[in-house]
Amino acid sequence: MLSTYGHPQYAYVPPVELRAGATRRYAVVVVGAGPVGLAAAIDLAQRGTPVLLLDDDDTVSVGSRGICYAKRALEVLDRLGVGDGCVAKGVSWNVGRTFFRDDEVYNFQLLSQPDHKRPGMINLQQYYLEEFLVKRAQELPLVDLRWKNKVVAVCQSDDLATLQVETPDGVYALETDWLIAADGARSSLRRMLNLEVEGKVFMDRFLIADVVMKADFPAERWFWFDPPFHRGQSVLLHRQPDNVWRIDFQLGWQADPEEEKKPEHVIPRIKAMLGDDRQFDLEWVSVYTFQCRRMRDFRHRRVLFVGDAAHQVSPFGARGANSGIQDADNLIWKLNLVLDRKAPETLLDSYAEERELAADENLMNSTRSTEFITPGSSASLTFRNAVLSLAGRYPFARALVNSGRLSVPSVLEGSSLNTPDSECFRGEMIPGAPMDDAPLREAGRELWLLDAVRDRFMLLCYVDTPAAVDATTLAALAPLGAAPVAVEVVLVAARDGVAPGGLRVLEDSAGRYAERYDARNGTAYLVRPDQHVSARWRTIDSERVLAALARAIGRV
Amino acid sequence: MATLNTAANFSDPDKRYFRAFSPGDDFYEALIDAHRELSDAQSALLNARLILLLANHIGDLNVVREALSIAREDV
Numbered sequence A: 001m002l003s004t005y006g007h008p009q010y011a012y013v014p015p016v017e018l019r020a021g022a023t024r025r026y027a028v029v030v031v032g033a034g035p036v037g038l039a040a041a042i043d044l045a046q047r048g049t050p051v052l053l054l055d056d057d058d059t060v061s062v063g064s065r066g067i068c069y070a071k072r073a074l075e076v077l078d079r080l081g082v083g084d085g086c087v088a089k090g091v092s093w094n095v096g097r098t099f100f101r102d103d104e105v106y107n108f109q110l111l112s113q114p115d116h117k118r119p120g121m122i123n124l125q126q127y128y129l130e131e132f133l134v135k136r137a138q139e140l141p142l143v144d145l146r147w148k149n150k151v152v153a154v155c156q157s158d159d160l161a162t163l164q165v166e167t168p169d170g171v172y173a174l175e176t177d178w179l180i181a182a183d184g185a186r187s188s189l190r191r192m193l194n195l196e197v198e199g200k201v202f203m204d205r206f207l208i209a210d211v212v213m214k215a216d217f218p219a220e221r222w223f224w225f226d227p228p229f230h231r232g233q234s235v236l237l238h239r240q241p242d243n244v245w246r247i248d249f250q251l252g253w254q255a256d257p258e259e260e261k262k263p264e265h266v267i268p269r270i271k272a273m274l275g276d277d278r279q280f281d282l283e284w285v286s287v288y289t290f291q292c293r294r295m296r297d298f299r300h301r302r303v304l305f306v307g308d309a310a311h312q313v314s315p316f317g318a319r320g321a322n323s324g325i326q327d328a329d330n331l332i333w334k335l336n337l338v339l340d341r342k343a344p345e346t347l348l349d350s351y352a353e354e355r356e357l358a359a360d361e362n363l364m365n366s367t368r369s370t371e372f373i374t375p376g377s378s379a380s381l382t383f384r385n386a387v388l389s390l391a392g393r394y395p396f397a398r399a400l401v402n403s404g405r406l407s408v409p410s411v412l413e414g415s416s417l418n419t420p421d422s423e424c425f426r427g428e429m430i431p432g433a434p435m436d437d438a439p440l441r442e443a444g445r446e447l448w449l450l451d452a453v454r455d456r457f458m459l460l461c462y463v464d465t466p467a468a469v470d471a472t473t474l475a476a477l478a479p480l481g482a483a484p485v486a487v488e489v490v491l492v493a494a495r496d497g498v499a500p501g502g503l504r505v506l507e508d509s510a511g512r513y514a515e516r517y518d519a520r521n522g523t524a525y526l527v528r529p530d531q532h533v534s535a536r537w538r539t540i541d542s543e544r545v546l547a548a549l550a551r552a553i554g555r556v
Numbered sequence B: 001m002a003t004l005n006t007a008a009n010f011s012d013p014d015k016r017y018f019r020a021f022s023p024g025d026d027f028y029e030a031l032i033d034a035h036r037e038l039s040d041a042q043s044a045l046l047n048a049r050l051i052l053l054l055a056n057h058i059g060d061l062n063v064v065r066e067a068l069s070i071a072r073e074d075v
């Protein structure tokens, strides 16, 4: 048992099916109440869609798993109503340091720009993240969250999936239009549907130790290659809340996991690292091997795979839960439009298309980091050490040091939902890009762009002066709000003021919006409910906006 | 006189990069891939050939000499 955390035990309630007997039909069932399944269920409920969420256990993540949650995941968690709780409890950090043998060779800043709401990363034990998400889900009447409900069989036809669910009181059947498989790396749904997951296991083992101690090391990520206290291997140190420190020791493939887990082996390793006199207690110890793999297709007719069930990465880069949360972010608005019959079912193929691409990028980056951290051949080791020996003095070599490329969102550059630029723009906010944040002001009140722009399609029209918006422009914008999938029009203005027609005005108080979005008078951005850019223009033309909208919801 | 460039310098004209670390990581992956399934002796030979090719491409002996001397530091 952990000394700093007591696992909640959530109540199992006998399901209505076992009382009433009849098989029910649901619109959406999510299997797995890990971070990804919870995020998906909350998002659906916030959009007004009832959702059944099944989990085979009755508590949150056991043991030490995910700890680092990146800026983009925090922005999604903000949208789901738990961002503040996570950031308040978590340890925010932006600096990573890398050591080779005795010396620091390199350090990096995660966030190179000022004026973003969220930090580059927070550290937070996964059980806290899940606990906050469960609390949020329980606040939403549309989430029916059932603990100790284990899916034991699944089959599907063209228009529904049928599940058998095992509970302490027996087995029941249910039917659902859509099934979201969020049941983790060993996905039983994947197995029951006879689907493959392809990739590779890395031939190395890592000891993961959580240690409780009082230490005044700064809130930074420290990574050692070949340190004097753990020769020939790597070590990673992270600070978590509650004075818990995560230490990862690379052990090599030959290590015996059962032996290495014993305190008599773990404690000397930690003592060698910290120096002999520091007091600490072991909170959790486990030994892992890591894999990089994914399913070929994330959509199989009525079943949509998300999170670790769909893809699994090594943890160097913290791309597991971070990318899973982005899967849910990408899927749910699409599924909701399909359920409301406002978009064709093929829109769900774009979920698979976009998130398979993101998974490939995550897998590529994690595979590269793993190769650098645990070189697979002596040639690879020689190059690795050569890079590290040059990194202290030569900037080009610093750029090659790869102790984990930490989770950043993918730019969905080639997505079929994007409308390509037809005019010239500078900067990063190309169609498919996740939106950059910016500080704004609305009626004298400070707010963040990403808090103002979310959950629905929006058209951000940049103007110098709100009052100067003329009648023709207003008339041109009118059809957007009335489209079947409404587009909310907002002015982002260089100066504050009142716009005609009651249009909402966001003042670009620090000028960051104009800078980051290369905006000038007349520039318009169509943005998606998941805060990605769909299309952009230099002038406002509602015909073009409606065409881009149709494309973004798969109606082309 | 030209001097050795030790700033990060990898690029790919056919590709748009979104992250500063990506071009260097592309290079490093290609380098490690080139050594796959080679014995140590074969790897050493590959490295020697690679250095000869790249040195000839640079051409300017002042630059090559500077690189040689940095490469030898602390070895």
Ligand SMILES: Cc1cc2nc3c(=O)[nH]c(=O)nc-3n(C[C@H](O)[C@H](O)[C@H](O)COP(=O)(O)OP(=O)(O)OC[C@H]3O[C@@H](n4cnc5c(N)ncnc54)[C@H](O)[C@@H]3O)c2cc1C
Binding pocket: A031, A032, A033, A034, A035, A036, A037, A054, A055, A056, A057, A064, A065, A066, A067, A068, A069, A126, A149, A150, A151, A152, A182, A183, A184, A185, A187, A188, A189, A208, A288, A306, A307, A308, A309, A315, A318, A319, A320, A321, A322, A323, A324
């Ligand atoms: C050592 C380590 C460090 C990590 N560090 C990070 C990090 O820093 N950052 C990061 O982002 N990620 C990290 N990860 C990865 C992260 O833990 C996973 O990516 C994340 O848990 C995936 O979430 P998920 O919801 O997809 O699956 P899971 O968290 O595995 O949840 C799956 C859920 O499904 C339930 N379930 C399974 N089968 C059934 C069934 N048949 N019926 C009903 N319910 C079922 C399970 O009980 C579980 O609750 C780390 C992982 C490890 C091991």
